[in-house]
Amino acid sequence: MGNAVDDERPDHSEVTVGEYKSLQLVVLPTDSEHRGYFEEARQHRLVVQRCAACGMLRGAIGAACPFCTSLDWSWQPVSGRGVIYSYQIVTQAVHPAFADWVPYPVVLVELDEQRDVVWNRGLEDESVSLRVIANLVTSDPTVPEAEENVAIGKRVEVCFVDLDDTTALPQFRLSD
């Protein structure tokens, strides 16, 4: 591009790239959390962050513990088992990468660990659970589950799509 600013840009030589359905999954050098997450997934382990101070697990990757604000944490493997808490069937290909998949399900999975922790002393009748977003897939994790098999309350378990030698993408499939 011949732009002088190019020389000022961060060094991307350590970028990890996994290719998935024509999308380039890029983990920047500054994104150590996602690097660890996908590397654990390549070992076919679903992990969440566990606070080193209070021991609470967190459902979304973040810098600090929402329960105690500690910055120290480690990866904690979880069972990968849970339940469909909510769902959607995508019938319009929102991205060309998914044109061959429609209609496909996206599910909000509530993991079995650390369910319904009372938040804010229950003052607002709120509770916190570990919920993650993924596709519901078949026994072949590259194939979306049929629409009629998707429902709130169904049991699911994690499975993995290996992207390369160092990364994999977690998905979920129906279980008993």
Place this chain on the structure above:
Amino acid sequence: MGAEAVRNAIADAGLAPEDVDGMLSYHANDSTNAMALSQDLGVRLDFFMDCSGGGSSTEALVGLAIGAIEAGMCHTVAIFRSMNGYSEARMGGSQAAGRAAPSVVAGGALDSMPYGYMTPAQMFQFTFARHMHEYGTTNEQLARVKVAHSNHASNNPKAYYKSRLTVDDVLNSRWIVKPACHLLDCCVETDNATCIIVTSADRARHLRQRPIYIMSVAGRVMKPFAAMHYQCSPITRQAGYYAQRIVFRNAGVEPDDIQLTGCYDAFTFTPVLLFEAYGFCPVGEGGQYVSSGTIDLGGRRPNNTSGGHLCEGYTHGMNMVIENVRQLRHQADDSCPGWAHGEHSYDYREGGCRQVQDVELAMNMGWGTPSMTSALIIRR
């Protein structure tokens, strides 16, 4: 387009360009900015901010304008939004015609985009599906929102879509995301620019139009865990649950006092959740509320009389506030020949009047996501 909107608003208020000494806008890297607009209009500003923000920013910026004026930073603020929401930057990053889809996924998008999950209809759908599951909210009830707003739009010569629709029209339109969003449950991606002028009551009293007074503002108010709010139950609760405490307390009124509402109708479902959260109906009964006739012109408390995002056009929240100002001035620009002088027929049949009779008190409810809201109560 932005310059035209601000220029029109200045003229409508009876101001000279140099009377505007403040500007506020919000954008998603898709807008012109205050520096460019002020230069276009030959205005030197004592205060301006271009905030990064999505839906529900409109009402919040009205509050910030009050703060800037009361702090003595400026006297009159033009709040604007300018967006090529159809031809250029479409919500959720899906590509406009002729533009390549993004293929690089990094950062927080790694948790969602590899799953084909990126547009607003998808980002809100877990809330919608769970609400249908828990409370039995139906697609027919949702369609009634579109029917009401399309009826209103048919009396708005400026609306993008002016045809009156039926419940079956909505249910027979193609699916975008199940279970809650047919094509006609989704709002209209639009290229548009809009502007709202805020100034002190003392100054406003000497301008061309009857001033509309700001009673209270809340915004932007969030739920816990707002960035990934699906961690926190109940996920069917909209952030208005918190904002209603602020906006009604500071206005000194109750939901029952409100005669006209403007809800951020990005989808037919969003008003359902806003009405519940702000206390216009019990939790779980939003579906009944929107299908009972209450929100129709001529009903107990009409909603989005311009047609809103679903029919007038998607303006990222601005047009519902503008419409409520028009309504409170009794100057809804319908087909009544004397609308500019407040002369209306109150005949709400197609192509007729859309002015709410004797309306004095109106409310706006903004939506960013299920976990984000703003609100505004204004009076004649």
